[in-house]
Structure formats: C-alpha cells, structure tokens
Amino acid sequence: MAGISKKTIRTKKGTVIKYTISYYDIFGIQHTSGIYDTKKEAKKDINKYNNKEKTSDNITFGQIIECFMEKVNKKYSKSTKEEYQRFIDNHLYKFYDIKYKNLNAIIFQKVFDDIEKETPFTAYNMLKFCKAAVNYCMSPKINLIGYNIFKDIEPIILPESKKQNLTLQDALKLMKTCTVYDNLFFPILFSFILNGMREGELFALTLNDINFSNGTIRINKQFTGNEYKEKTKTDKSNRYIFMFPIYILFLDIYLPTLDKKSNLVFPNSQGGYLHASNLRQRHWQKLLLKCGYDKDYTSLHKLRAFFIDLMFYLGVPGKFTQGQVGHAKYETTYNTYASNNASIIDASIAQVSKGMGLDFADKRFNESDLKKSFINILESYIINNPKILNKTKELKKVKTFFGKKCEQNVSKNEIKQKDKIIKFPKRCQEL
Incomplete structure (x- = not known):
C-alpha cells in the first residue's frame, strides 16, 4: 500500500x-x-x-512482457532481442492492455494453434518466451503474480529435423575430401570435429587464447549474429578446452601459414571475422555435394553433435565431454546432442565382444584404424596446401598419441607430389 x-x-x-x-x-x-x-x-x-x-489484479499482460524485456535488453543477444520483439509486434501486442488476471490458457491456445499450422518453430519459441516472461515476474525478486497460465498450453510438436548426425565414416570422408578440394575450409572443419565448439566461439578465437604449455584453448567470447560479444552463450560456456595431441599437431602445421596482420585463428580473406551464412554457402554445402550428400543432409552445428558422439565412441567419460562443449547440464550433452548411430553401435558391440574374447570384434573399425585415418587426413592436407609445403621447416616438435614414430604412409620421410619431393624435417619425422 x-x-x-x-x-x-x-x-x-x-x-x-x-x-x-x-x-x-x-x-x-x-x-x-x-x-x-x-x-x-x-x-x-x-x-x-x-x-x-x-498486486496481480492491476497488472496487464503488457506490463509483464515489458518487465521481462528490460532484462532481455540488458543481457540477451541482439538476435534474441529482435526475435522477441517480432513476437510482440506480430502476435502479442493485441493482449497488451488486458489485465493478466482476465487471461487464461484457452484464450492463448487458439493463438498458438493458428501459428503452429503455419510456422511451428515460431509457435514453439514464442511459447518459450511467454513462459519465461511470466516465470520471471513470478520469481521472488519480482513477485508480481502467482501462476503461469502458459504452463497449461498444449506442447508445440516440432517436425522432425531432416539434418542427420554424422557417423565416423561420414566425418572421415568429409575431412579427406576437404583436404583435396577445399583446403581453405579444412582447418575450420577439423577444429569443429575435434573441439566441439559453437560456431561463434570458433570465429572469435584469437592466437592469445591458445596455450601450448598447458594444452588448452580459452573460450570466453563469441562472434554470432554478425556481432562480437565479450561473453559466451551461457556462464558455463566460459571455459578452457583441452587440446588433443592430434589437434596440437594440426595447429603446429596450420598456424605458421596465417597472415601476421590478424590475431584471429580463423580469419576471413580480409583478416576479419567469418560469417556463418557465407561459410555454409561457399564451403560447407559445396563439400556435402562433393561427397555425394544432399546439401541439407546435415548442418555445421551437427559437427558439435558429432564431437560428442566421437567422445562416446572412444569411451571418454561423459563429464569430460560435458566440460569440453560447455553444457551446464549433462542431460543436454547426453540426450539432446548424442545419438545412437551406426558408429556408436559398432563400437559398443566391439567393446562387449572384446571383453568376451570374441575374435570378430577385431575386424571392426578399431582405434588403430582411427589413428591412421587422422594422420592420413593431415598428410593429405599438407600435400594439397602449398602454403604449408613452404612452411614445413617451421613445424614444432610435438608429442602425439601415435607414439614416437608417425604412422604416415611416407617412404623414407618423403612425399612425392607430381615431380617434386618434399622432405619432412626431423622434428616432424620423430612424432
């Protein structure tokens, strides 16, 4: 009072x-x-x-939305703000002056049903927005209302995604083809597959974020929605990624080829930030077609899911994988991203069979084959990239999980390319 x-x-x-x-x-x-x-x-x-x-008797629906939008404008990304504003301008404005106590789920159900028929994803995301707005005003800090009517709205059924999770064989095929036909895109593809970073995190990566002494990459910013942000998607996403030896080897090969003018690890041709839409159209979709897939067979974001599948395939503890990808909850890693695809099934059967002493398990795609595949992919990347061939003397000595000797298909540490013979320095020979 x-x-x-x-x-x-x-x-x-x-x-x-x-x-x-x-x-x-x-x-x-x-x-x-x-x-x-x-x-x-x-x-x-x-x-x-x-x-x-x-008191809830005096609060209009518009006041609830505006209260939540104050928080959105301070903390959320530009693209999210724009999406929420579209929900308001196109659908929710007509309820703004109505007192919240006079609204109910029946009134809104028809609105969401009509939107769902045309654009189910819009209906799904708008329902999430409305629930979040009311929940925010129900929080102890605000405490404006006592019940969320949007909990009574029927769940929006989204159409099943046509995008496929990659199998191990799919990923190896894409990488090998990429080294031959698009070695400019290969560093990005290889990094997605071996790190599980989000697109925006990869695009914002700088040389200062890579720490070879402790084998980590710092993730604390992103470039997304054509906007640079000094923060990650969530608090949990602010993290350090542990680099695998094969990736350290790759960086040792790749980094000397970069233009010194840019501090970005993966700059565009002008030294600026990469744009996801350009990357998809100019490289990713063309690579899919080159490999015999439909251009919509899978997405760049699905490479993040493949990284999680790869970790499960190799028997890596789930908690480690969760930390690498920056998920706040393990359920997100396990239920939303991971898939029970052919590679996982084969690996699981082989693991059980090996434990039972069955010989046929050894005939499946095993860890040794995977090691050779990744080494052969890097070998192909080197052969097909003139910049790297000119920089081989700058390679650092690194240890890899392949042991002291590199299992490359190289005769006497030489690679024949057309009429040239490229000699690997001793540091590379001793990997």
Whole structure:
C-alpha cells in the first residue's frame, strides 16, 4: 500500500516539515510523489497511488512482457532481442492492455494453434518466451503474480529435423575430401570435429587464447549474429578446452601459414571475422555435394553433435565431454546432442565382444584404424596446401598419441607430389 512520509526541507528561514506519498510500482521499485503542507492534504491523494500497488489484479499482460524485456535488453543477444520483439509486434501486442488476471490458457491456445499450422518453430519459441516472461515476474525478486497460465498450453510438436548426425565414416570422408578440394575450409572443419565448439566461439578465437604449455584453448567470447560479444552463450560456456595431441599437431602445421596482420585463428580473406551464412554457402554445402550428400543432409552445428558422439565412441567419460562443449547440464550433452548411430553401435558391440574374447570384434573399425585415418587426413592436407609445403621447416616438435614414430604412409620421410619431393624435417619425422 501507499504511505505518507515526513520530509524535512531546509529553507533560508530554517527547516520546515512537509509530507510526501511513497508507493511501489508493479515492478517493486519505490517512488515518492508530491509535496504537501499537511498530512491531511496528503491523505486526500493517497488513493491515487494505491492502484499502483504490486498486486496481480492491476497488472496487464503488457506490463509483464515489458518487465521481462528490460532484462532481455540488458543481457540477451541482439538476435534474441529482435526475435522477441517480432513476437510482440506480430502476435502479442493485441493482449497488451488486458489485465493478466482476465487471461487464461484457452484464450492463448487458439493463438498458438493458428501459428503452429503455419510456422511451428515460431509457435514453439514464442511459447518459450511467454513462459519465461511470466516465470520471471513470478520469481521472488519480482513477485508480481502467482501462476503461469502458459504452463497449461498444449506442447508445440516440432517436425522432425531432416539434418542427420554424422557417423565416423561420414566425418572421415568429409575431412579427406576437404583436404583435396577445399583446403581453405579444412582447418575450420577439423577444429569443429575435434573441439566441439559453437560456431561463434570458433570465429572469435584469437592466437592469445591458445596455450601450448598447458594444452588448452580459452573460450570466453563469441562472434554470432554478425556481432562480437565479450561473453559466451551461457556462464558455463566460459571455459578452457583441452587440446588433443592430434589437434596440437594440426595447429603446429596450420598456424605458421596465417597472415601476421590478424590475431584471429580463423580469419576471413580480409583478416576479419567469418560469417556463418557465407561459410555454409561457399564451403560447407559445396563439400556435402562433393561427397555425394544432399546439401541439407546435415548442418555445421551437427559437427558439435558429432564431437560428442566421437567422445562416446572412444569411451571418454561423459563429464569430460560435458566440460569440453560447455553444457551446464549433462542431460543436454547426453540426450539432446548424442545419438545412437551406426558408429556408436559398432563400437559398443566391439567393446562387449572384446571383453568376451570374441575374435570378430577385431575386424571392426578399431582405434588403430582411427589413428591412421587422422594422420592420413593431415598428410593429405599438407600435400594439397602449398602454403604449408613452404612452411614445413617451421613445424614444432610435438608429442602425439601415435607414439614416437608417425604412422604416415611416407617412404623414407618423403612425399612425392607430381615431380617434386618434399622432405619432412626431423622434428616432424620423430612424432
């Protein structure tokens, strides 16, 4: 309720006592209004402010949305703000002046049903937005209302995604083909597959983020929606990724080829940030077609899912995988991203068979084959990249899980390319 407070005012003639009305608006923020000579005068106006008390009877749906949008404008990305504003402008504005207590799930159900028929993803995301807005106003900090009517809306059924999770054989085929036909894109593809980073995290990566001494990559920023952000998608996404030896070997080969003018690890041709849409159209979709897949067979984001599948395939503990990809909850890693594809099934059967002492398990695609495949892919990348051939002397000595000797298909540490013979330096020979 609104109340009356004394206010001491200093004047040239001394101090005088005045009265003012204090009240809380619907967002829980305290205000004062008016200066009155007597308490009796203030009492006459106090009822004007009682209707601003934070009770659900006085709150409109628009006030709830605007309360939540204040938070959105401070903390959310530009693309998210724009999406939420479209929900308001196209669908929710008509309910703005209606008191929340007069609304119910039946009223909104038809709205969501109509949208779902045309664009189910819009309906799905708008329902999430409405639930989040009301939940925010129900939180102890705001405490405006007591019940979320959007919980009673029927769940939006999304069409099944046609994008496929890659099998191990798919990924190896894409990488090998990429080294021959698009070695400019290969470093990005290889990094997605071996790190599980989000697109925006990879695009914002700088040379300062790579620490060879402890084998980590720092993830603390992103370039997404054509916007650079000094923060990650979530707090948990702010992390350090542990580099695998094969990836350290790759960086040792790749980094010397970069233009010194840019500090980005994966810059565009002008040294600036990569744009996801350009990358898909100019490289990713063309690579899929070159490998015999439909251009919509899978997505760049699915490479993040493949990384998780690869970790499961290799028997890596789930908690480690969760930390690598930056998920707050293990359920997201396990249920949303991981898939029970052919590679996982084969590996599982082989693991059980090996434990039972069955010989046929050894005939399946095993760890040794995987090692050779990755080494052969890097070998192909080197052969088909003139920049690297000119920089081989700058390769650092690194240890890999392949042992002291590199299992490359190289005769006497030489690679024949057309009429040229390229010699690997001793540091590379001893990998």
